[in-house]
Amino acid sequence: MSHSYPSTALLTDQYELTMIEAARRAGTAERRTIFDLFGRRLPEGRRYGVVAGVGRALDAIEAFRFTEDELGFLTERRVISDDTAHWLSGYRFTGSIWGYPEGEIYFPGSPLLVVEGSFAEAVVLETVLLSIYNYDSAVASAASRMxxxxxxxxxxxxxxxxxxxxxxxxxxxxxxxxxxxxxxxxxxxxxxxxxxxxxxxxxxxxxxxxxxxxxxxxxxxxxxxxxxxxxxxxxxxxxxxxxxxxxxxxxxxxxxxxxxxxxxxxxxxxxxxxxxxxxxxxxxxxxxxxxxxxxxxxxxxxxxxxxxxxxGSGHPTCGMVYKMVARSGDDPAGPLQPVAKRSKNKATVGGRKYAVRRIDEAGRAEAELVGVDLRPDADRNDRELMVELVRDGRIVGRTDLEAARERHRASFAELPPSAMKMSRGEPVIPTLYLGEDAHYPGAEA
Structure with a gap:
């Protein structure tokens, strides 16, 4: 069941609003963008992770509204200008989001969320989405092992x-x-x-x-x-x-x-x-x-x-991040071009992501296939991992907790037997990135 939240707009970090302020003045705030939410690696020694918090995140997006109280606080502290406050007063996320459904297993580099919208409306969701996914998935991952x-x-x-x-x-x-x-x-x-x-x-x-x-x-x-x-x-x-x-x-x-x-x-x-x-x-x-x-x-x-x-049984966060991976030029309707962070040990892969789990003839997972600007070829055993969560600002991907429990049970059953080992080890299946310039640190190209 969904829960009626108060406004979630200030469950965020200040730099998200200062970026919007600066981008609006520069004329770049409406450029169309794609952001990925993912984990670069699993917590040390873990062999798989569990996606949780999807339903809570959808509720938080729906409740992300700037009321007079929020805007008064922001303008009094001079975090934003009156002009940006006026823009935020009508904020609604109007973009689209795809992602792994609740209860699904994930691995390093799995595109847990793909968020598409204008820079201004997508960037401001970073903190609230990460705070939910990082904590809920940490607890669910520990719970699954238990x-x-x-x-x-x-x-x-x-x-x-x-x-x-x-x-x-x-x-x-x-x-x-x-x-x-x-x-x-x-x-x-x-x-x-x-x-x-x-x-x-x-x-x-x-x-x-x-x-x-x-x-x-x-x-x-x-x-x-x-x-x-x-x-x-x-x-x-x-x-x-x-x-x-x-x-x-x-x-x-x-x-x-x-x-x-x-x-x-x-x-x-x-x-x-x-x-x-x-x-x-x-x-x-x-x-x-x-x-x-x-x-x-x-x-x-x-x-x-x-x-x-x-x-989280020693790992209270999953280390997930939220990174821009594509953007348009000045024409928001124009083509998207991949963008990527290249700093040492924190590189990202630009481009839109698609994900499939490769399943063998015995019903066991063999690999996580992540396509970059292309859909991985899937045979009859392979399983599409991403579902539509938000379409043009409308929540379309809500499921109840019983469905999430069943999804977790089924996806865990696909894993190799080594998933049951409590000893420290590498992820039970590899993440394979497919496509041009698709190498991902810690994954196989």
């Missing part, structure tokens, strides 16, 4: 207290795209329709005179299918109390500290010995994908993941 290591066991996103309040909502959304089943964040549930979950913390147990009183109070409200936190005092005694109060019908117990592998095994044996064979074991406590992998053979039924998820 889901892979969970190997079918459900995961709950519960990192709201480890990031700022708006990032918490975005993180819950991105994690859901990558396969997490629910979130503890209620605003994410309200805004995006994500299932929510939560029971009690240690404070609830400490509030009561005894652990038994705390458990009884929780059971009275939430029923026997609830999850009881059993490591406030003594785990064994807590498990015995939970089983006794429910006559073995307690839905789940949660472990949040200590040696989770050893404790899970001990608790499983205890539960079974007490007849609570259907009681599930949930574990939390600063989990990451490596810890989930280590718990693969533990009798654990689900995970709650917080800090390491909302911080």
């Amino acid at each position: 889901i892979a290591m969970a190997n079918g066991r459900p995961c709950i996103e519960m990192g709201s207290r480890r990031t700022n309040e708006e990032s918490a909502v975005a993180a819950a959304r991105a994690a859901y795209v990558a396969g997490f089943g629910s979130t503890s964040n209620l605003e994410a549930g309200r805004r995006h329709g994500i299932p929510t979950a939560g029971t009690a913390a240690h404070a609830f147990t400490l509030l009561h005179d005894t652990e038994e009183e705390a458990f009884a109070a929780q059971l009275a409200v939430l029923g026997e299918e609830t999850t009881l936190l059993v490591d406030t005092y003594d785990v064994e005694q807590a498990v015995r109390t939970a089983v006794r109060l429910t006559e073995g019908r307690i839905g789940a117990v949660r472990l949040d500290s200590g040696d989770l592998l050893a404790q899970a095994r001990e608790v499983r044996v205890l539960l079974d010995s007490l007849g609570a064979t259907r009681t599930r074991i949930i574990v939390t406590s600063d989990l990451d994908e490596w810890q989930l992998a280590a718990l693969a053979n533990a009798p654990v039924d689900g995970y709650g993941v917080g800090t390491n998820l909302v911080t």
Whole structure:
């Protein structure tokens, strides 16, 4: 579902508006341009990335309006002239955007967004688009690895207290795209329709005179299918109390500290010995994908993941950039000419991009093909990666989160088995740039 945002126009950097000011005076602001949003490389050691934030970015573009409040702030600070303020008062993005759909896998150089419009209307979107894509994709990429290591066991996103309040909502959304089943964040549930979950913390147990009183109070409200936190005092005694109060019908117990592998095994044996064979074991406590992998053979039924998820498991940004790759001359209707940055280690490839994933006869991805000013030849197995998101200023590419979840599941299933490796390594497939002057640093020409 879409969310009604307040104006997003000042979620930007000042230089975008000063560039517009100068370009308008120079008579170049209306030149037609193409900007690419992409990552030059994956975070160190990662083998693939996950695109997230597409829906949020479309909402942000739709809400990118300069109201009297925004314009008053800009003119009072003398960021822009009154003339440019008048121009911005009627700002609407009227261009077109193509890109990878939400949930898709990406690699170095993948053209995640291709934005076409006048210089003035396209350049001003840089910061808001990058802030959404860099964070959401970082969380989704970490979440995808965690889901892979969970190997079918459900995961709950519960990192709201480890990031700022708006990032918490975005993180819950991105994690859901990558396969997490629910979130503890209620605003994410309200805004995006994500299932929510939560029971009690240690404070609830400490509030009561005894652990038994705390458990009884929780059971009275939430029923026997609830999850009881059993490591406030003594785990064994807590498990015995939970089983006794429910006559073995307690839905789940949660472990949040200590040696989770050893404790899970001990608790499983205890539960079974007490007849609570259907009681599930949930574990939390600063989990990451490596810890989930280590718990693969533990009798654990689900995970709650917080800090390491909302911080991208060590990579809280994807290093994505937004660069002009083509422009017209003074006639906006004239032909576009490629332009490119040539500075050392930060070169870009000029020209319009198209992308296809090469799929072999077994249904496995072999390469990312990026055509420069040409569409890569695709055989019957290859898959077009880019979809239309905005057409002449109108949002046309919205999809719901369930579609994004399914897209991620399907695109991950195409990857070679090495995508499951947690060891550091190169991207699981190469990025091949095709076309004249198409060499890309870190990719194959």
